[in-house]
Amino acid sequence: MQRIVIVGGVAGGATAAARARRLEEDAEIIIFERGEYISFANCGLPYYIGGVITERDALLVTTEESFSSRYNVDIRSMTEVTDIDREKKEVTVRDVRTGKTSVEGYDRLILSPGAEPFRPAIKGIDLPGVFTLRNIPDTDRIKRYVDAKAPKTALVAGAGFIGLEMAENLVERGVETTVVELTDQIMPPLDVEMAAAVETHVKSKGTTVFTSTSVQGIEATDGAYDVVLQNGKGSETRRYDLVLLATGVRPETSLAKAADLAMSDKGGVRVDASMMTSDPAILATGDAVTTLDYVSGAEVVIPLAGPANRQGRIAADNASGRRSVYKGTLGTSIAKIFDMNAASTGMSEKRLKADNIPYKASWTHSGSHAGYYPGAEMMAIKLLFAPNDGKVLGAQIVGGKGVDKRIDVIATAIKAGMTVFDLQELELAYAPPFSSAKDPVNIAGYVAGNILMGDVEMIDYTETLAADPEKDLILDVRTDEEIEENGTLDHVLHIPVDQIRNRCDEIDKSKRVLVLCAIGLRGYLGYRILKHRGYDVKAVAGGYATLRHMR
Amino acid sequence: MQRIVIVGGVAGGATAAARARRLEEDAEIIIFERGEYISFANCGLPYYIGGVITERDALLVTTEESFSSRYNVDIRSMTEVTDIDREKKEVTVRDVRTGKTSVEGYDRLILSPGAEPFRPAIKGIDLPGVFTLRNIPDTDRIKRYVDAKAPKTALVAGAGFIGLEMAENLVERGVETTVVELTDQIMPPLDVEMAAAVETHVKSKGTTVFTSTSVQGIEATDGAYDVVLQNGKGSETRRYDLVLLATGVRPETSLAKAADLAMSDKGGVRVDASMMTSDPAILATGDAVTTLDYVSGAEVVIPLAGPANRQGRIAADNASGRRSVYKGTLGTSIAKIFDMNAASTGMSEKRLKADNIPYKASWTHSGSHAGYYPGAEMMAIKLLFAPNDGKVLGAQIVGGKGVDKRIDVIATAIKAGMTVFDLQELELAYAPPFSSAKDPVNIAGYVAGNILMGDVEMIDYTETLAADPEKDLILDVRTDEEIEENGTLDHVLHIPVDQIRNRCDEIDKSKRVLVLCAIGLRGYLGYRILKHRGYDVKAVAGGYATLRHMR
């Protein structure tokens, strides 16, 4: 009968405990959790603050009592593990309430201590109206503050998904919210032009967004906070009633470091594919560890609940003597941001560039379902793929309904090593309320495939916006009505796509012709028509819908 | 410059024409369509009758005029192709309005004539209030009838997706609707127990359903219809104001047969992977052809729009001298039926049985997204997989939101040749509004994997319902409240799962213990606890949620 000790009782830890019990009815299993609650819904916290989740109890996925009676696990909440003696296979634990310490032996130790919010070293970070959000006590504090003080304005520092979810939920509470972000875009997993669409949406909801801006310091005056914001042009002080720091998380590695477990350069505990640390008796999972990127093989820290849960199960398998492996992570993620959904999986263009991995990209825009059935919403899909064989490397999708479905399909395809040609062939469920006979994923596959086959040469938004009127002719092939409604670029020649065949003589053959339409489809058609007629021509990838946010 | 002639101008035909033009700007492309409209939304027709789609024009995905000006295709609507002279590479065409015939040559001929509704040989089938639904004139006729006569009652014969969609849309129009179905279940792509959940739902909407019942004859009396219905017990006559026959479709193969093209035993035109018929100059696509089942390799006729569209593109590729292949079909399909969605992909249990393919099955029930976030809805997933390596063979999902997403993920997985163990590892997008950290597809993979690993022995609903109280003990491990609310089987012993460890002595060790819970999870937990203690035990697969519709 072995003794399994688990540090941390939430996503990775609780899952590991439950799985271990299912595998070994007679093992002794102990969870140490320094907080008051195990098994809570971290991901639901912003929505409780926003009042979308109305019952606090709903945040407790399972309680200590029910979990221990179901799984016969010894749960010691409010108990922090402060030290690991690897030689003796013992941990020192400290009762958070009394400060008393004791020592507990283990046969296998599973670490799932999570991550801690990054707290920049700036003045005023500990002031009472300045918050970070990680757990239930944080949530209670923020909610109490919002309930009691009814702040009129809030500053959210950090425009990752937690920052933006909090912005949405503060707006939900009637708080005028500003989001500042250090880098030049919101939603870091996305590439800049995809994030720009989200930024436009966030702003349309009355939220202010400052990118390339940092918080330099916070000062309390008259019950509010003067925050010094700095960007390339200088600094200014703005006043807010509440400040939330959502500037990312750092793996919680103090225990592991003190125990001299191997660490990765990326800052997480290094584990092998069986989630084993450099000590074979110790496994680690979740936000605290470094895993391998499934596509690039590089070490990455991916603080997401899906991987934490899966790793918890795998760690338990291995702790119980089964061989179970984690094959790496895609970093598939999604966030609802007001009425928009933004999702990504695999590598982004900026990461591919940074890692010097060759790639090509396609941009498409499709409806969530057949246009003739009411309620369809548009989504933009960016697909990244290998230039040689078309292997899918990553995808980003931004839009309304159905974003989650398409990112999941592509995540599955990447996991399977599929190419863009395989995406063309996917046989997805079609009826008018759900999709189109050619699903948005099929369409993305077609366009990417056409690029690889040389059936179309695309030019991306950056190059299009940098077009030189001396050498380039932007041919806008949309209808009069579309151009009137949405605008167009400067110096365009306008010939609707259906008239190109008859009006070719109006198009200057000495120039490079960039065919611009709404979403890229008619640009492709224009390309085919003009290419056949001997023009030097490119289609503007993703059309006006892709570049309009980047103007 | 080659001449491509296409027969049929809708899903397969119009797609082939558009693709052919994109590939060959200077080919001559002609579409012959015997109806008035090309490119219409077959799949939207029921919703226009129901008033969900309000504009008739919305059914025309593209018009003859806009399609011909965009794609420079010669469209001859109201023109039927009546004969193919393969030797001369000519077709005879007949102007439907004037009856005049003429002859047109082709280099490549693409047949996409679709299917025709099956019209059983019964009396009264041609009466004015008796309809089938395939195209816009059919739709106009039905809609006019409903608008003018305001029928109070309707009979829909055939409970496939078109029948059920029509039932829903008639109910939407205030018509009291009865559905009769020849076989013993509605929704033929599903297995009987999955269909039973849909049937329960359809009935809960006030629709009457008679399975194992056939229409024997129809007679018009006093402006309504007396319909003779027959089942195993005898026949009876019921009166309806409208009758819709939705008893399946048959490939439209008259032209192909007359031209002596090879036919498959399944009734469709036989094509190879490049959609080429037995005549290399003639390709065929869509509802009219037989393709290979992707999983079993057997010949199948799959009358669905996704395959028709994809095949149309592939046929055009090959007609234009590219090599492009269709790798077979999964038959992925979905239907919205009132507030429920029912979807399937790959092989069903009944088809696996019929084809003598070894398989195992799992049943799970999961929420569409995290339970703590408002609005989650349940779905039932049946997964079919190979008993040796766990390769996924098929899946069926029935429930509320998110059914389409999970069927698409599994369809992608099947296409990739994934196993149930691969499903466990899928990294799908999680945030509370979209899924759970362990997505329903992961859960299905876990349960199926556990079955294969021998970690649980499941017993299915049929065997459970056939349990012998002499030898079997059904142990219901739900709470008192659950049993009170939902009921249970006869002769159960009731011990909530959390008490099993302490109350084992109440469980008769001489019997086979069948652990029953709500959805299967606690049955599995009970199994693990009792197995360890030496019981002969099985977990009831999918729990009460799976078997309750089969009682």
Ligand SMILES: Cc1cc2nc3c(=O)[nH]c(=O)nc-3n(C[C@H](O)[C@H](O)[C@H](O)COP(=O)(O)OP(=O)(O)OC[C@H]3O[C@@H](n4cnc5c(N)ncnc54)[C@H](O)[C@@H]3O)c2cc1C
């Ligand atoms: C506000 C918010 C929203 C989120 N939304 C999403 C989302 O939508 N989707 C998504 O995929 N992910 C989301 N996440 C991330 C997700 O919650 C984490 O990835 C996941 O919880 C990590 O699991 P873990 O087991 O590694 O750590 P945790 O779940 O954080 O659990 C670690 C536990 O260990 C305890 N602990 C740490 N050190 C010790 C010690 N020495 N002794 C005892 N106990 C210790 C901590 O108190 C903590 O309770 C969100 C996170 C937050 C904070």
Ligand SMILES: Cc1cc2nc3c(=O)[nH]c(=O)nc-3n(C[C@H](O)[C@H](O)[C@H](O)COP(=O)(O)OP(=O)(O)OC[C@H]3O[C@@H](n4cnc5c(N)ncnc54)[C@H](O)[C@@H]3O)c2cc1C
């Ligand atoms: C009411 C209804 C709802 C549907 N819902 C869905 C759904 O939700 N999901 C789904 O996947 N599928 C659905 N389908 C099926 C889908 O519409 C078909 O699978 C698809 O249209 C088949 O494409 P096709 O090109 O083979 O045939 P069609 O689209 O039917 O086109 C064939 C055309 O060829 C013409 N034609 C035939 N013979 C000749 C000839 N000799 N000369 C000239 N013209 C000829 C016909 O007039 C017809 O217009 C539905 C069908 C119907 C009727």
Ligand SMILES: CC(C)(COP(=O)(O)OP(=O)(O)OC[C@H]1O[C@@H](n2cnc3c(N)ncnc32)[C@H](O)[C@@H]1OP(=O)(O)O)[C@@H](O)C(=O)NCCC(=O)NCCS
């Ligand atoms: C309307 C119809 C003729 C369109 O056929 P189509 O042009 O092949 O299909 P789409 O409009 O989806 O366009 C797909 C093409 O545009 C390209 N495309 C789509 N979006 C693009 C974008 N953003 N950028 C560049 N190219 C794009 C695709 O690559 C594809 O071209 P390819 O086949 O040469 O690769 C055909 O679908 C039809 O008749 N539909 C109605 C009938 C029907 O399907 N009924 C059953 C369902 S109700």
Ligand SMILES: CC(C)(COP(=O)(O)OP(=O)(O)OC[C@H]1O[C@@H](n2cnc3c(N)ncnc32)[C@H](O)[C@@H]1OP(=O)(O)O)[C@@H](O)C(=O)NCCC(=O)NCCS
């Ligand atoms: C609540 C918690 C302890 C549950 O862990 P768990 O028991 O591993 O997970 P689930 O409740 O999803 O159950 C999954 C198990 O039940 C089994 N199961 C699920 N449905 C089943 C069914 N219908 N029939 C049979 N077995 C079933 C699965 O096979 C799996 O068991 P296995 O791992 O032995 O294969 C854990 O998920 C947790 O603490 N969550 C909250 C924290 C968190 O994740 N936060 C981040 C997201 S907000």
